[in-house]
Amino acid sequence: MKAIQTLRPVLSGLAASASLASLGGGVLFVAPERADAQGTQPSQSHLSSTVRRFDIPPGPLSDVVSALERETGIHITLAIHSIGSIHSPGVSGSFTAEQALHAMLADTGIRVRVTSPTMAVVELVPASETVEVTASTNALQTTTDVGRLPDTLQSTPQTITSISQVMIEQQQATTVDQVLQYVPGITVATGEGNGGISGDQFRIRGFDASGDIYVDGLRDFGSYVRDSFATENVMVIKGPASESFGNGTTGGVIELDSKKAHLGNASSYEVTGGTGPYGRGVFDINRQLNDTTAARIVAMGNGQDVVDRDHVYSNRWGVLASVGFGLGTDQTVVVDYFHQHSDQRPDFGVPMNSGVTGVVGVPVTELGVSRKNYYGRESDRDLMDADVATILYKGHFGDWLTLTNDTRVGHYTRDLRFTPSLCLDVSPLLSYLYGIPAGTCATDVSKGNLNTNYVIWPVGGNTPKSSGAENVTTALVRFHTLGMRHELVAGVDEYYQHASMKFYTPSGTETPGTLLNPIYQNSPGFSLVLASTGTNSRSWDVGPFISDRVWLTHQLSVSGGVRWDHYSVRGNASGTIFNAPSQFASPKASLLWEPTLHQTYYFNFARSVTPSGNNITSLSTTSSILSAQSQPNLKPQGSNLYEVGGKWSLLQDRLGATAALYRLEKNNTAYTDAITGIQTTTGDVDRVQGIELGLTGKITRAWDTQASYSLMDNKIVYSAISAFTPVSAIGNRVPYVSKNGIALWTTYDVATLIPSLHGHLLGGGGFNFRSDYFVDNANSLHIPTATTATAMLSYDLERYHLGLNVNNLTNTLAYNSAFGNGYATPVAGRTFLFTFGLRLASPRKHGGF
Known part of the structure; x- marks a missing residue:
């Protein structure tokens, strides 16, 4: 029964999916308005609704978290240690505990998940969900969104190049090989409108990577020229990565x-x-x-x-x-x-x-x-x-x-x-x-x-x-x-x-x-x-x-x-x-x-x-x-x-x-x-x-x-x-x-x-x-x-x-x-x-x- 309660949000969506037919027109080119989703995730575990006054000054997020923990009694965990260095605007004004959590993260590109009435987790929004035009494009502060690589790019001990959705849109790059044209160390056997005998054929630092293309952390098995219309961002891990991705990856991995x-x-x-x-x-x-x-x-x-x-x-x-x-x-x-x-x-x-x-x-x-x-x-x-x-x-x-x-x-x-x-x-x-x-x-x-x-x-x-x-x-x-x-x-x-x-x-x-x-x-x-x-x-x-x-x-x-x-x-x-x-x-x-x-x-x-x-x-x-x-x-x-x-x-x-x-x-x-x-x-x-x-x-x-x-x-x-x-x-x-x-x-x-x-x-x-x-x-x-x-x-x-x-x-x-x-x-x-x-x-x- 407890498992059903845990999965209730997932199960409740099955009936809602029947309304897909009502979808209306347009394409998300870049939607700044979606930034409101950052730091405002819904939760099944509600905090106290009591409104109180906060006066926590701006500073490193780790300091603001410590101060907020002392004032609210909520145990706040940083999902990734390094995000504690990110600047927080602090909390100043009258808020409920949950509102204070969100205020602490305003304009940071970070979100909070409330896991119980006394616990919350602060985490980075995955790169695939970061779409605001004016947001920082410092890729080191993003995660890979791949379960086997849980840390930020800054805390991952390997050379990684990330190409954001903003950059893809600015360049009008319509195929994956075009997206990768600004990544040194990659040579391509793909060409405009073709793909050679085996589809997209990339080499990372000179070594064949045609079988090392992944989408959402899973192998993309086919031999074809990949259009970028369904791609949010691209990451290139340079050097062997078999411990995380499996056989192959001699020169590295291309992750979409x-x-x-x-x-x-x-x-x-x-x-x-x-x-x-x-x-x-x-x-x-x-x-x-x-x-x-x-x-x-x-x-x-x-x-x-x-x-x-x-x-x-x-x-x-x-x-x-x-x-x-x-x-x-x-x-x-x-x-x-x-x-x-x-x-x-x-x-x-x-x-x-x-x-x-x-x-x-x-x-x-x-x-x-x-x-x-x-x-x-x-x-x-x-x-x-x-x-x-x-x-x-x-x-x-x-x-x-x-x-x-x-x-x-x-x-x-x-x-x-x-x-x-x-x-x-x-x-x-x-x-x-x-x-x-x-x-x-x-x-x-x-x-x-x-x-x-x-x-x-x-x-x-x-x-x-x-x-x-x-x-x-x-x-x-x-x-x-x-x-x-x-x-x-x-x-x-x-x-x-x-x-x-x-x-x-x-x-x-x-x-x-x-x-x-x-x-x-x-x-x-x-x-x-x-x-x-x-x-x-x-x-x-x-x-x-x-x-x-x-x-x-x-x-x-x-x-x-x-x-x-x-x-x-x-x-x-x-x-x-x-x-x-x-x-x-x-x-x-x-x-x-x-x-x-x-x-x-x-x-x-x-x-x-x-x-x-x-x-x-x-x-x-x-x-x-x-x-x-x-x-x-x-x-x-x-x-x-x-x-x-x-x-x-x-x-x-x-x-x-x-x-x-x-x-x-x-x-x-x-x-x-x-x-x-x-x-x-x-x-x-x-x-x-x-x-x-x-x-x-x-x-x-x-x-x-x-x-x-x-x-x-x-x-x-x-x-x-x-x-x-x-x-x-x-x-x-x-x-x-x-x-x-x-x-x-x-x-x-x-x-x-x-x-x-x-x-x-x-x-x-x-x-x-x-x-x-x-x-x-x-x-x-x-x-x-x-x-x-x-x-x-x-x-x-x-x-x-x-x-x-x-x-x-x-x-x-x-x-x-x-x-x-x-x-x-x-x-x-x-x-x-x-x-x-x-x-x-x-x-x-x-x-x-």
């Missing part, structure tokens, strides 16, 4: 926080038009159904032709539906359903001249070929559908125990047809073996002849179908032993994946054009034939995990944890049975020193393991398992991180600064052929070490900035001779790693300088500098240094929003993706976007509609 139902009514509508042509519409409606229940729906439609890329288009639509039960209470359940459909033309970019001894290949656009040239054919297309359902439960049991139980089920389909065009020399033997015309494209280009035929490789595409399910149960326990404070995290992560795939084979002759004049139309009689058989694979993983952070003193703490994975993958590839079970541990250990509430210094060690086929829904790993039949050395990849750093909150916590020194070592490195998808383990040992600096937040109330610098000294320190690496790669640079990266995004509210101007007039922009890198371990294919810039101007007045964005302001020739077998995708040319938005919001209601 989805938009969720919340208390209060809010809606907005946004339309964007631009060059290309480009058109996009998003609406977002949130409705409170009763005191603890709300529903939200977000929908998106997008259509564009990519500027300066002939024949490349990207059309997609999507919807996110979210219902929250027990909101604002100690027991919450959020149920989400996500669907995205995409219809686009894959863009593998332009060829790189490759294979000529002594010649380092570059994209042919660096030699005079037009960036507009498209080397695919009219039959190329990419149809994708993703359907994902998620249930997130979170329960607070007093101030010592928090339980979360999160479940996701996803189904993904794709029909990809493409034409891989390369610039290499084809000998008579290769011509005979592969049935392609002999040619000397690479040699001709090295001699300055661009009017030469390129090579069409005889691969036609695939039709992957995949599904996955995951459940993560986590307990966060706070307690004391022998006078020392503990924060224990323990749980179990279980997931299952299934993937099947058939392949297209070209039939008929496809006559290639020249680099200067590619042929877009298919040759007469050409077709793609879908094979009757393909690959079919399944994988399972059970990973219990435990970690404990222990405060040895008020300032000094140690943290240690481990996850033990039991992983198995098996299946059938065109009649060949494969099976690859494995067990491995992923440890992590940290030392933290916090001399003040505004400073953190740390040392961190972490190890990750990537087994064969760790993400079977990606073509590369499904095919790589099959290739293991002839590769007995296909062992798990492992990586070790050593990092020492500091984090500081400045200017009354408005501005956050970070600095870190790190070394990341990876052994048994594997490389993936982006055409065939086959993964080859080379035995290479890679080392990436360097410095990363960051700045995030408000320099003044009107001036907002996010800036970072990354130095990555990188080298292959061991290389085994093999068919893949016939010449030792020792001493070469690690593929996909730029030694230097600088990113800056900044805005200023010009309206603060003009007294007669109402609203917010933001002007700003940013630039992204990335030094050169190689795309193969032989260092024979090279992407040059590039700097791209973006500018924006927006005006917000009451419920209206107007915006102008200019992407690639200087019309720079740069590349947003590159592939190790010889092609790179140019970024879109200078693009103008015009946005109009309308927002409506009302305060949180009591008693539903």
Whole structure:
């Protein structure tokens, strides 16, 4: 009976959900009015209603809490110790005890939960719930909203970059790869309107992270290009994180926080038009159904032709539906359903001249070929559908125990047809073996002849179908032993994946054009034939995990944890049975020193393991398992991180600064052929070490900035001779790693300088500098240094929003993706976007509609 009473707020919302049909129009672009939800959470445990006089002066929150405890007798717990440094306005005036709690937190972005008539918990609003335009964007003062990582970013001993919803909206970033463009250390194999052979393909510090994309702490199993319409904010954890997230995570983790139902009514509508042509519409409606229940729906439609890329288009639509039960209470359940459909033309970019001894290949656009040239054919297309359902439960049991139980089920389909065009020399033997015309494209280009035929490789595409399910149960326990404070995290992560795939084979002759004049139309009689058989694979993983952070003193703490994975993958590839079970541990250990509430210094060690086929829904790993039949050395990849750093909150916590020194070592490195998808383990040992600096937040109330610098000294320190690496790669640079990266995004509210101007007039922009890198371990294919810039101007007045964005302001020739077998995708040319938005919001209601 007691359990039913505890869950009553959740159960009571089930009847209210029937009123979803009454939702009205608009999309939450950014809703300042929703800030009233911060610090005003409803509770089932009421405090005394007696009104009394308070006179507690402003100061650090920890001091104000102590004074309020003395005057009211309420035991107030800070959920995260470091938030005690945040400035509180104090409490002055006549209030009830509950009103005094809220007054103490006014304008802080912090909320209070009353857990009993004599107890309350003060906690940060998760980053995914912080939406006020003028609020501080100091990411160090936010939490991850992932149960396995309970501390603020300031108290988490690892380099983490957070991209807020405000920044995403300002940049008009519509896909996840666009959101990540201002994060140094990330290279992308995605491109405008495509996504390569395996959807979004990211590399963090040079290491593949295509299987390390998470949404709300759960794996996103599919291979597709992710639109940002359903994303509240994005967090990048750099370096191994297997102890928290499971196998993989060699370079790090990309964590997306989805938009969720919340208390209060809010809606907005946004339309964007631009060059290309480009058109996009998003609406977002949130409705409170009763005191603890709300529903939200977000929908998106997008259509564009990519500027300066002939024949490349990207059309997609999507919807996110979210219902929250027990909101604002100690027991919450959020149920989400996500669907995205995409219809686009894959863009593998332009060829790189490759294979000529002594010649380092570059994209042919660096030699005079037009960036507009498209080397695919009219039959190329990419149809994708993703359907994902998620249930997130979170329960607070007093101030010592928090339980979360999160479940996701996803189904993904794709029909990809493409034409891989390369610039290499084809000998008579290769011509005979592969049935392609002999040619000397690479040699001709090295001699300055661009009017030469390129090579069409005889691969036609695939039709992957995949599904996955995951459940993560986590307990966060706070307690004391022998006078020392503990924060224990323990749980179990279980997931299952299934993937099947058939392949297209070209039939008929496809006559290639020249680099200067590619042929877009298919040759007469050409077709793609879908094979009757393909690959079919399944994988399972059970990973219990435990970690404990222990405060040895008020300032000094140690943290240690481990996850033990039991992983198995098996299946059938065109009649060949494969099976690859494995067990491995992923440890992590940290030392933290916090001399003040505004400073953190740390040392961190972490190890990750990537087994064969760790993400079977990606073509590369499904095919790589099959290739293991002839590769007995296909062992798990492992990586070790050593990092020492500091984090500081400045200017009354408005501005956050970070600095870190790190070394990341990876052994048994594997490389993936982006055409065939086959993964080859080379035995290479890679080392990436360097410095990363960051700045995030408000320099003044009107001036907002996010800036970072990354130095990555990188080298292959061991290389085994093999068919893949016939010449030792020792001493070469690690593929996909730029030694230097600088990113800056900044805005200023010009309206603060003009007294007669109402609203917010933001002007700003940013630039992204990335030094050169190689795309193969032989260092024979090279992407040059590039700097791209973006500018924006927006005006917000009451419920209206107007915006102008200019992407690639200087019309720079740069590349947003590159592939190790010889092609790179140019970024879109200078693009103008015009946005109009309308927002409506009302305060949180009591008693539903």
